[in-house]
Amino acid sequence: MYIGYARVSTADQQTDLQIDALTNAGCINIYQESVSSVSKSRPQLEECLRCLRKGDTLIVWRLDRLGRSLKDLVTIIGELEGREVGFRSLTESIDTTTPSGRLIFHIFGSLAEFERNLIRDRTLAGLAAARARGRKGGRRPKMTTRDIQKAAAMLSDPKITKSDVAAHFNVSRVTLNASLRRTSYA
Incomplete structure (x- = not known):
């Protein structure tokens, strides 16, 4: 039919x-x-x-x-x-x-397969060129190194909670914890 x-x-x-x-x-x-x-x-x-x-x-x-x-x-x-x-x-x-x-x-x-391979190859070449110029891929961190240092100092006070610190820096607790772990302040 x-x-x-x-x-x-x-x-x-x-x-x-x-x-x-x-x-x-x-x-x-x-x-x-x-x-x-x-x-x-x-x-x-x-x-x-x-x-x-x-x-x-x-x-x-x-x-x-x-x-x-x-x-x-x-x-x-x-x-x-x-x-x-x-x-x-x-x-x-x-x-x-x-x-x-x-x-x-x-x-x-x-x-179609050839086109997909060309796109993939161009993407990889672009990423390699960016890395060679010192650019790092991915999302920028929400907290700077200075912010993380301040957060660690704030958390040394037992009266201040992680929720308070996260709110102060306008990030979630998950982001705060990940930032502290990444710089070994946790």
Whole structure:
């Protein structure tokens, strides 16, 4: 059975063009929604994917209607392939029920993996360059060394509680304790 999925990004847009193309392609059921591709919540897509059975084919008008990114698209199509559900994109002429369509899909998968590796390599190179310039990653400590020294001095008075000291420095008790431990004042 051919199942269609149509999506537009805003309420002002219409799915008419997509619906007509999906109907002409032989779709029996067509799920449609108006939601930005940035949104992670796409209830109609989730329902559509749930209803697909072995041997069915999911058809979309264009690839960007289905996935938010190349990685997302490859993940969705990979899951469909694992369930023995076909996939077709009308505009790009991709059909995973054919050998050439599966080849194109696997090329997309390879490109997505290549892109992830490039991003990872650039991130690691950027971190290494920052470390070489003396920059240290991570969040800045809430309490300076001077603050920790003052906190330790305040805590030497048995009348002052850790809660009082934490409130004075506008931090939680957990942060105060971690700061004291880090500089061995605990």
